[in-house]
Amino acid sequence: MKERIGVVPLGEVPALAVDVIAANITAYYRLPADILLKRPIPESAFDEARLKYNAGLLINMLGTLDFSGYSRIVAVISRDIFIPIFNYVYGQAVQGGSHALVSLYRLNRNADGSTPSASLVFERAAKLALHELGHLFNLYHCNEPKCIMHFSGIIEDLNKIPFYLCGDCARRLPR
Amino acid sequence: MEPKLRILIVDDELIVRESLLYWFKKYGHEIDTAASGPEALEKIEQKPFQLLLVDIKMPGMDGIELLERVKKDYPETLVVIITAHGSIESAARAMRAGASDYLLKPFKPEQLSLVMEKILSQQKIASDYHYLKGCLNQITQFDNIIGQSPPMEKLYGIILEVAKSDASILITGETGTGKELVAKAIHAKSQRAHLPFVAINCGALPDSLLESELFGHRKGAFTGAEHSRRGFLEVVSGGTLFLDEIGDISAKMQVDLLRVLDDKTIFSVGSKTPVEVDFRLISATRKDLEQGIQKGEFREDFFYRINVIRVHLPPLRERKGDIPLLVDHFMAKYSHETTKHVDRIKSDAMALLTSYDWPGNVRELKNVVERAVVLSKSRTLTLDDFSFLRPAHAALPFEPMTLKEVEEAHILKVLDGQNWQITRAAEILGINRVSLHKYIKRCNWQKPA
Ligand SMILES: [Zn+2]
Ligand SMILES: [Zn+2]
Numbered sequence: 001m002k003e004r005i006g007v008v009p010l011g012e013v014p015a016l017a018v019d020v021i022a023a024n025i026t027a028y029y030r031l032p033a034d035i036l037l038k039r040p041i042p043e044s045a046f047d048e049a050r051l052k053y054n055a056g057l058l059i060n061m062l063g064t065l066d067f068s069g070y071s072r073i074v075a076v077i078s079r080d081i082f083i084p085i086f087n088y089v090y091g092q093a094v095q096g097g098s099h100a101l102v103s104l105y106r107l108n109r110n111a112d113g114s115t116p117s118a119s120l121v122f123e124r125a126a127k128l129a130l131h132e133l134g135h136l137f138n139l140y141h142c143n144e145p146k147c148i149m150h151f152s153g154i155i156e157d158l159n160k161i162p163f164y165l166c167g168d169c170a171r172r173l174p175r
Numbered sequence: 176m177e178p179k180l181r182i183l184i185v186d187d188e189l190i191v192r193e194s195l196l197y198w199f200k201k202y203g204h205e206i207d208t209a210a211s212g213p214e215a216l217e218k219i220e221q222k223p224f225q226l227l228l229v230d231i232k233m234p235g236m237d238g239i240e241l242l243e244r245v246k247k248d249y250p251e252t253l254v255v256i257i258t259a260h261g262s263i264e265s266a267a268r269a270m271r272a273g274a275s276d277y278l279l280k281p282f283k284p285e286q287l288s289l290v291m292e293k294i295l296s297q298q299k300i301a302s303d304y305h306y307l308k309g310c311l312n313q314i315t316q317f318d319n320i321i322g323q324s325p326p327m328e329k330l331y332g333i334i335l336e337v338a339k340s341d342a343s344i345l346i347t348g349e350t351g352t353g354k355e356l357v358a359k360a361i362h363a364k365s366q367r368a369h370l371p372f373v374a375i376n377c378g379a380l381p382d383s384l385l386e387s388e389l390f391g392h393r394k395g396a397f398t399g400a401e402h403s404r405r406g407f408l409e410v411v412s413g414g415t416l417f418l419d420e421i422g423d424i425s426a427k428m429q430v431d432l433l434r435v436l437d438d439k440t441i442f443s444v445g446s447k448t449p450v451e452v453d454f455r456l457i458s459a460t461r462k463d464l465e466q467g468i469q470k471g472e473f474r475e476d477f478f479y480r481i482n483v484i485r486v487h488l489p490p491l492r493e494r495k496g497d498i499p500l501l502v503d504h505f506m507a508k509y510s511h512e513t514t515k516h517v518d519r520i521k522s523d524a525m526a527l528l529t530s531y532d533w534p535g536n537v538r539e540l541k542n543v544v545e546r547a548v549v550l551s552k553s554r555t556l557t558l559d560d561f562s563f564l565r566p567a568h569a570a571l572p573f574e575p576m577t578l579k580e581v582e583e584a585h586i587l588k589v590l591d592g593q594n595w596q597i598t599r600a601a602e603i604l605g606i607n608r609v610s611l612h613k614y615i616k617r618c619n620w621q622k623p624a
Binding site for chain 1: 190194201280282
């Protein structure tokens with residue numbers, strides 16, 4: 001199947017964030033990306049003890065939905081997400097899989113508690129989506145700081161990495 | 176690319192194993208999981224892991240016990256302990272037991288990321304260390320001769336000493352002691368090191384073939400000689416000629432070689448033109464040549480020409496302290512060649528190898544380790560892998576005995592062991608007492624006073 005990326009909002013998500021994500025996917029991976037209909041957040045993925053959504057369960061749920069015509073799905077959510085061993089994650093994707101999830105929840109606050117500009121929040125959201133999509137293309141974390149596949153630990157790390165893949169990762173991209 | 180590690184995740188909770196598995200896969204690490212301590216030990220037994228992530232709270236064998244077992248048997252394996260918030264004292268216990276780090280769960284992604292950075296740098300230091308250790312071994316190995324025991328240290332000194340001179344050398348020693356390696360080492364340390372080293376096994380060649388190998392032949396010198404060929408005495412041109420099993424050459428060949436050593440010229444087979452030759456001769460033998468001279472099988476004048484300097488190689492049983500070093504070396508060599516991860520040996524198996532007398536010396540040990548590595552189904556060699564070296568067999572020095580002699584020796588041993596109580600000895604031997612009495616009488620044996 002020819003690659004075609006679907007960007008799907010889960011629950012209430014700012015429309016502009018979804019637009020920016022789709023536009024950047026097309027710009028940096030040179031792949032068509034469409035914005036799909038909003039889907040409801042399944043409340044069964046909510047963890048009562050942690051008061052967050054289980055990213056693994058959300059990804060599994062995405063797998064049960066019909067996205068015919070799209071080779072990969074990037075879902076966007078405004079809520080805080082986690083995977084069991086971690087307090088939280090910014091995004092989640094199964095290595096080499098077809099569904100990724102990014103959360104906007106932690107993007108609009110800096111580590112020092114200050115509030116970033118709206119444009120910086122969108123930049124972070126786009127980078128996160130490009131990074132998780134890289135995992136779907138089976139790219140691993142990259143040692144090169146000037147690469148979208150470089151792992152970002154704290155939120156400010158996302159500011160430092162570029163939008164693009166380094167040469168090594170670009171070559172590994174399946175064509 | 177970042178260095179990739181082989182990581183084993185040990186946790187009884189499937190969900191934790193899976194989330195860590197997915198996480199590490201994003202780095203391209205090679206991941207395996209185990210749901211319990213015993214399962215983890217089983218997996219480590221099969222193949223090495225550089226890092227273990229171990230949950231401290233598991234039913235049965237807990238994380239600390241697993242950590243202790245791993246640190247005892249596989250000290251180079253790094254272990255990171257995962258423990259629940261609020262049990263900081265168990266984290267401290269883990270650190271004392273040798274854990275590299277700990278994580279209080281749930282943790283932030285960047286915390287795991289930081290721990291991994293630390294682990295990767297430790298891993299790098301560890302592999303640098305192994306690399307350095309490898310270099311040091313190289314030095315003590317003295318060009319593939321392995322050993323640090325006093326007889327070997329002495330041998331290294333002798334090699335350096337005799338390499339300086341140009342005199343003929345005779346290397347003596349039992350079969351499998353590495354005579355050719357020593358000859359090569361002498362050549363490598365000599366002034367002829369940049370010139371050829373030519374080795375010929377005299378015992379393996381019939382006389383006529385040996386003659387043409389050494390002296391060469393003109394075209395048509397004999398049936399089958401379709402081309403002229405230069406002999407090794409000429410080919411070696413300035414280098415070292417190593418003649419192994421010199422004790423096996425014929426009387427005629429001894430005369431021919433003696434003349435070459437005197438005149439430094441040769442005539443190839445079927446030719447009348449002399450060719451000048453220059454080489455350093457190193458010979459080797461497992462035989463007692465002095466005895467050969469007494470029996471008239473070996474020429475005395477030739478013996479004195481080849482035996483200007485004598486280098487004797489100790490049998491392996493006289494340097495048993497080197498056996499662990501040799502076993503490690505051969506294990507690494509054959510693990511590499513067979514691409515199996517066999518990198519350790521149980522202490523009782525090593526004890527068997529060190530107690531054995533090795534009549535075939537280093538070569539036999541090498542073959543035994545190769546066989547064990549090839550057949551081993553785990554990364555650790557055990558006593559079972561060497562069951563073919565049975566201690567009963569090991570205790571018997573290898574001698575060319577007849578079956579009759581072996582039988583007598585065995586019966587005597589059983590009799591001595593039972594203090595000559597015939598009934599008990601017969602029982603052990605599986606024969607009746609009358610037969611044993613008859614046997615003793617026939618052999619004229621007496622119970623020792
Ligand atoms: Zn990632
Ligand atoms: Zn890269």
